[in-house]
Amino acid sequence: EAGVAQSPRYKIIEKRQSVAFWCNPISGHATLYWYQQILGQGPKLLIQFQNNGVVDDSQLPKDRFSAERLKGVDSTLKIQPAKLEDSAVYLCASSSLGVNYGYTFGSGTRLTVV
Amino acid sequence: GQSLEQPSEVTAVEGAIVQINCTYQTSGFYGLSWYQQHDGGAPTFLSYNGLDGLEETGRFSSFLSRSDSYGYLLLQELQMKDSASYFCAVRRSGNTPLVFGKGTRLSVIA
Numbered sequence: 001e002a003g004v005a006q007s008p009r010y011k012i013i014e015k016r017q018s019v020a021f022w023c024n025p026i027s028g029h030a031t032l033y034w035y036q037q038i039l040g041q042g043p044k045l046l047i048q049f050q051n052n053g054v055v056d057d058s059q060l061p062k063d064r065f066s067a068e069r070l071k072g073v074d075s076t077l078k079i080q081p082a083k084l085e086d087s088a089v090y091l092c093a094s095s096s097l098g099v100n101y102g103y104t105f106g107s108g109t110r111l112t113v114v
Numbered sequence: 115g116q117s118l119e120q121p122s123e124v125t126a127v128e129g130a131i132v133q134i135n136c137t138y139q140t141s142g143f144y145g146l147s148w149y150q151q152h153d154g155g156a157p158t159f160l161s162y163n164g165l166d167g168l169e170e171t172g173r174f175s176s177f178l179s180r181s182d183s184y185g186y187l188l189l190q191e192l193q194m195k196d197s198a199s200y201f202c203a204v205r206r207s208g209n210t211p212l213v214f215g216k217g218t219r220l221s222v223i224a
Binding site for chain 2: 033040042044048055056091102103104107108
């Protein structure tokens with residue numbers, strides 16, 4: 001089966017600019033997650049979708065970050081305006097309902113804000 | 115809230131056995147998971163422990179003691195390709211997202 005697809009793979013922007021990331025989960029996976037991973041740290045949840053509804057966005061900095069999952073498949077994550085501290089890898093993951101199988105992560109988008 | 119503690123770095127010799135420990139504090143507990151991440155790569159799922167005891171998958175085993183809020187990942191017959199970061203992760207319930215530890219960087223040396 002195809003994995004979780006993410007694009008772009010790398011992005012460099014200046015602070016105060018906007019950026020968008022795209023994710024296509026594994027077909028049939030109802031749950032989709034966006035995580036932020038700062039270098040040397042573990043992934044930190046930004047938002048969780050179940051189909052096209054938001055389950056948990058408690059850690060999403062809503063003044064600058066937004067995410068949507070239209071039609072319960074693809075998802076986009078946007079940052080506007082970006083700050084230097086947003087430099088990180090943005091990981092998308094999807095899962096089916098069985099917890100034993102874990103999450104499948106995409107390769108991520110490495111964002112550098114200069 | 116939830117917090118996880120794991121060693122930041124571990125070094126082991128090729129062919130040896132290494133154990134990576136994880137202690138956690140969480141309000142509500144629905145299992146301990148382990149993920150492997152090579153530099154520049156995506157985290158990949160290794161194992162899940164929902165109940166106390168040992169789960170074995172090839173060279174990797176994972177253990178959980180819910181009463182001690184403790185688990186470990188055991189890697190046997192270490193290979194150079196096992197050099198990576200290993201993350202433990204917990205969730206409060208079946209539909210809540212995973213919370214990851216800061217990771218343990220494993221270096222396998224010849």
